[in-house]
Amino acid sequence: MMSTRINCQVQHDDFDVAAVYQTLQQTPLCGAVVLFVGLVRQQFDGQLQALELEHYPQMTEKAMRKIAQEACERFDIHALEVIHRVGVLAPQDQIVLVGAAAPHRSDAFAAAQFLMDFLKNQVPIWKKVHVLEQGAPQAQWVDIKQSDIQAAARWQFQTT
């Protein structure tokens, strides 16, 4: 069985989507590439100043790799790219990228969705929003969303 090429990175720096795409495009025997990029979304009536991401350095990449390996077992994919940024980001900045190269599109779409659903639940990264409230700076940790818990849970009942 062909082994899947997995690349997982946690970094402060921005990433180049075109460069990641070119890497995935060169994957032999693959006719499909799916790329997802998550951005810092403006919220709070336009008062979001920054999004701060804290992580657990020794654990983050390990946890990402574990999810990626799980995706390889479930789907027919030949290459995976996962990049997650940490630090202080501004609205519309890129936060996260998942990319999958597969022989056919259904596996590439499913793998990208699977990776995102579990990144939100299993990887030790925490978001804090910095907003202006009546002109005064405030900071608040983001709570986990029920919809994100459900998004990960539904994979347990699916056989692929």
Place this chain on the structure above:
Amino acid sequence: MKANQIHIRFFASLREAVGCAELVQPLSEACQAADLLTMLANRKELAAVDFAERNLLVAINQQLAGWQDWVTPGDEVAFFPPVTGG
């Protein structure tokens, strides 16, 4: 890390509530993760931290773990709120 202690780490809102990112907990024999959290909650300098009211996760040696999982002297144990990455 010495053989008779645990390296404890806190992250995000819990780190802020505790007031530090890491500390050392003496431990001479294996215990469950839940017991370790009770030991921390009983420490005088952490008395003001509402550990029990928080919905926390635990990782043992950089792996997500359960509250009944065993912690052995020399381990690194992290406590943190539900993750919100992605």
